[in-house]
């Protein structure tokens with residue numbers, strides 16, 4: 691499995707990941723319904739020699755920095771999110787009155803921050819590869835862009851598939867303009883990552899928490915990847 695397949699070519703500032711706790715007023719319900727697995731190690735440990743905390747944080751920072759650069763060019767008056775928060779425990783971060791659960795990542799509109807379970811992200815980094823982090827952060831950043839554009843959807847699934855499309859557009863366009871470099875295997879990583887976060891087939895499409903099946907999420911992502919934001923109904 692590829693660990694350092696993506697390389698950000700230029701122009702992305704490093705991001706400091708904080709451990710703050712914000713209280714907002716709403717929750718998008720969370721994402722990434724099927725986490726690859728619970729993590730066994732903190733990102734500060736270098737268990738198998740294939741990653742370091744610096745590599746991991748570097749990828750997170752690159753993914754966020756690249757998303758900010760991308761949407762800054764696409765959306766007039768774009769403002770970056772207030773903060774990107776790494777957390778480890780349920781209840782460590784709240785969005786509104788709801789604790790952000792483990793094994794997840796969310797954009798919290800009320801506090802205008804992205805929060806992700808750092809152990810979940812490290813596990814995904816190890817099992818799927820670094821490309822998954824770009825997808826994960828790209829998807830959450832897309833929710834922040836939706837909020838800035840005032841986009842509301844009647845059904846959760848439309849909002850989620852649009853965010854997958856936007857994540858695909860941000861990654862695909864960044865690759866096309868040379869800011870992000872993909873290696874062989876990275877597209878497979880996106881595919882296995884998307885398979886891992888697809889809804890259970892028993893969840894109806896109109897369910898309040900529905901994100902889409904693995905096929906739908908993959909389709910949305912690659913539509914955006916290939917055709918840019920034009921494919922995303924913004």
Ligand SMILES: [Zn+2]
Pocket residue numbers: 720721829830833850853
């Ligand atoms: Zn989402």
